Amino acid sequence: MPEIVYPQESGEPVVVDLQDPYWAAFLAWVWPGAGHFYQRRFAKGLLFMICILSTYFFGLGIGQGRVVYASFKPGNLRWQFVCQLGVGAPALPAIIQSMKTKKGGDPYWILCERFPADYSNPSLAFHKITPENNNDYTGETIKDGFMAPPGGMNKPRARSRVQTDTLGRWHFEGKHYFEMGTLFTVIAGLLNLLAVYDAFCGPAIITPAQREMLESKKKKKNKKKKKTD
Amino acid sequence: PQIWYALPLIVVVSLVYGATRHENLREIFAHSLRNAIWCVGFMAIIFLI
Numbered sequence: 045m046p047e048i049v050y051p052q053e054s055g056e057p058v059v060v061d062l063q064d065p066y067w068a069a070f071l072a073w074v075w076p077g078a079g080h081f082y083q084r085r086f087a088k089g090l091l092f093m094i095c096i097l098s099t100y101f102f103g104l105g106i107g108q109g110r111v112v113y114a115s116f117k118p119g120n121l122r123w124q125f126v127c128q129l130g131v132g133a134p135a136l137p138a139i140i141q142s143m144k145t146k147k148g149g150d151p152y153w154i155l156c157e158r159f160p161a162d163y164s165n166p167s168l169a170f171h172k173i174t175p176e177n178n179n180d181y182t183g184e185t186i187k188d189g190f191m192a193p194p195g196g197m198n199k200p201r202a203r204s205r206v207q208t209d210t211l212g213r214w215h216f217e218g219k220h221y222f223e224m225g226t227l228f229t230v231i232a233g234l235l236n237l238l239a240v241y242d243a244f245c246g247p248a249i250i251t252p253a254q255r256e257m258l259e260s261k262k263k264k265k266n267k268k269k270k271k272t273d
Numbered sequence: 274p275q276i277w278y279a280l281p282l283i284v285v286v287s288l289v290y291g292a293t294r295h296e297n298l299r300e301i302f303a304h305s306l307r308n309a310i311w312c313v314g315f316m317a318i319i320f321l322i
């Protein structure tokens with residue numbers, strides 16, 4: 045049970061009991077703040093949980109549940125998911141959806157259906173099927189799933205016939221919310237890495253001794269500058 | 274209109290960064306407030322444009 049003591053210039057030194065830092069770091073990744081709760085650092089745990097999860101779920105909400113998805117196929121490389129995965133369990137449904145749709149299966153939690161790429165009316169390909177435009181269509185459809193990768197992206201011949209695809213429609217329908225949702229979820233994932241670091245190593249508090257060392261280094265630099273001038 | 278999205282991000286990032294540098298809440302809030310003010314100040318200066 046490593047315990048870190050940070051001496052202070054005045055008052056009591058700050059003592060942080062990290063318990064088992066590896067386990068704490070894992071818990072902090074799985075659920076933001078959980079590692080700190082395990083270390084009995086409740087205030088910080090709550091702060092991390094509120095900040096990171098509110099950012100993540102706000103981004104996921106304005107992106108209509110589509111901005112976090114796992115796809116590493118050529119032509120649809122979702123590199124942002126690597127950052128989003130930093131948030132832990134809240135990003136894991138994307139992996140489940142990716143595995144489910146990998147071999148052409150339908151995703152869980154379907155949000156809406158779209159006309160396929162080879163639909164008879166090319167101007168409606170990849171568009172949402174609504175009661176107004178469905179014309180009693182009963183053929184195969186593309187299904188948008190919550191946190192699922194965009195469907196119908198693996199038909200290059202059909203894609204050349206129409207000038208869009210599912211991902212293009214997501215951007216068009218979501219306007220700037222798709223980009224903003226992606227940004228918020230990516231930042232939430234990266235912020236959780238800071239929380240994981242904090243659970244593993246404790247806070248990066250500058251002790252008086254370290255501050256003194258930094259100041260003496262600064263003074264030496266200034267002296268050298270004056271000499272060269 | 275896009276700037277309104279930056280403000281909550283500045284607050285959250287400042288708070289989380291402050292939390293990695295301090296252990297007690299009063300110091301965390303003081304540090305993050307200072308960071309947020311610097312950040313908003315820089316944004317205001319840039320918006321020279």
